[in-house]
Structure formats: C-alpha cells, structure tokens
Amino acid sequence: MSLHRRPLRVLAASAVLALAACSPGGSVARVGPPPTPPAAVAGLCAALHKELPESVAGLARTRTEPESDLTAAWGGSAIVLRCGIPRPPETLDEKQGGVDINGVTWLLEKLDNGDFRFTTGMRLAYTQVRVDKEHATDAGMLVGLSAAVDGTVPVGIASY
Numbered sequence: 001m002s003l004h005r006r007p008l009r010v011l012a013a014s015a016v017l018a019l020a021a022c023s024p025g026g027s028v029a030r031v032g033p034p035p036t037p038p039a040a041v042a043g044l045c046a047a048l049h050k051e052l053p054e055s056v057a058g059l060a061r062t063r064t065e066p067e068s069d070l071t072a073a074w075g076g077s078a079i080v081l082r083c084g085i086p087r088p089p090e091t092l093d094e095k096q097g098g099v100d101i102n103g104v105t106w107l108l109e110k111l112d113n114g115d116f117r118f119t120t121g122m123r124l125a126y127t128q129v130r131v132d133k134e135h136a137t138d139a140g141m142l143v144g145l146s147a148a149v150d151g152t153v154p155v156g157i158a159s160y
Helices: 002-022 039-051 139-152
Strands: 028-030 059-065 071-074 079-085 098-101 104-110 116-121 126-131
Touching (some): 104 139
Parallel strands (some): 028 059
Antiparallel strands (some): 059 071, 079 126, 098 104, 116 126
C-alpha cells in the first residue's frame, strides 16, 4: 500500500510546482543569450541594471533566464530590455523615427508582428527595449527607463 501512496505524493508535488511556475509571482522571462560587450560597456549596463524601475507600464519586474546584468524584463516577457548590444545598423538610417524622453533619444521601430523595439542612441552603451503590441500603447512607458539610462549611461557614441 505504501507503494501506491508514494507515486500520488510525487504527482501532487509535481502539480503544485507546475502551478507555481505558471503564477504571476513565479513568472520568468526567457531572454536570448545576453550580448557580450566590452568590459567598459558591461560596467555601464551593470550600473543601469541596479537603477531600473520595479515596474514599467504597470507591469512588475520579472526574473530573466539566464540571469544577467545585461537583461531585464517586466510582466513576464511583455517588456524586455537588453543592454550592451552592438550598434544596430538602424541607428545609421536617417529616415528612422525617434523620440526624446527625459534627455534620452530612442529609435522607434514597429516590428512585423506588431511589437515595438526602442533603441537608445548617443549613449556609451546601446540599450534596446522590446515591447509587445498589447503594452506599446505610447512611449510614456519609457519615462522610468529613460531616467535610469540617463543616470547611468553617459552621453556619447559607443564604439561597440
């Protein structure tokens, strides 16, 4: 009889763990391997990571996997930030639209799937934020992120 109880306990424990992983508090954003920028850029990204807000557009900060000072997320993977990316070729296109928020210039791109991508320009580390179409209602969600970027990543042109 004890043999029959053990599998049931294992199944019950597995079900509890599966439900916990699906709950909002247990959400994890799977972010592609973080970029590997030069040490100076990685240091700026680490400083930025410490200053990022706990919520963006009403979404709570989410743990990223793999964990890295180069990535952050809010609302699962609704908003994903990557810092220290190589200079995007789009920053060289004068036809690309941009917006200035709290002293930080962001390049705006609408992606084919309806999501948006915002990339900083004129900073010593490039930061990119991808926002799913449900949460990209306006650029106001970049206010808190802009304050963190402005306070930690100096103005300049990244050579990376």
